Amino acid sequence: MSDNNRRDAADKAGSNLTRMSLVFLAMGGVIAFYIGTGRVQLNDPVELTASISQPNTWTETGPLALDVSVTLANNTEEPLPLEVASQCDTFRWFLTDEDQNFVQSQRGEETCVEVPVRGELEGKHTISGSYTLTLDTSRVEPGNYILFLKYWGHELREPITID
Known part of the structure; x- marks a missing residue:
């Protein structure tokens, strides 16, 4: 060449x-x-996230609690209407085992007036809530579970491990 x-x-x-x-x-x-x-948009238009911690180790005599912080983000420019049937429906939860067999749900100990609660989440804003879930140690033992959460009508399922 x-x-x-x-x-x-x-x-x-x-x-x-x-x-x-x-x-x-x-x-x-x-x-x-x-x-x-x-x-x-790289994010979902409306995104629900949760942070879950177990402050104490499981014992047979209990008590066992989970601290849950949830955040609902409106990633759009438009306001997001929020509405639930009553204030008790703002946050709901239930727990299943890994095979999605029911284990425990939120107890209905709260008294709620059945009046719809309405609000609005402005575009590019978030709202948050913190809750303590009390688990029944006769139903929940150390192992893997799925926690189903509902916050302002938006649902999330989170795998968790009870220690």
């Missing part, structure tokens, strides 16, 4: 590399533009 052919091949390779770099740079710019202007 002559020196001219080698130079031509190197020039073509360099030119192709430059073109590919420009294409990738342009693609990155387009993606950044759409994400930055909100035309593409």
Whole structure:
């Protein structure tokens, strides 16, 4: 192969590399533009998350509690209407084993007036709540479970381990 052919091949390779770099740079710019202007959202429009901790270790005589903090995020620009049948329905929960067999649910010890509760979560805002769940140690033993949560009508299931 002559020196001219080698130079031509190197020039073509360099030119192709430059073109590919420009294409990738342009693609990155387009993606950044759409994400930055909100035309593409990486998060769900409405997102419920939970943080769950077990402050004490399981014992047969109990008590056993879980501390649960929930956050509802409105990732849209529009207000999100919130409505539940009563204040007791703002937060609900039940627990199943790994095979989704019922173990325990929230006790109905609270007195609630059956009046709908309405609100609104502004766009790009969150609301949070903290709750203590009291578990029955005759039903719940150390092991893996699924905690089903409902907060302002939005549902979440979280795998948990009782120690």
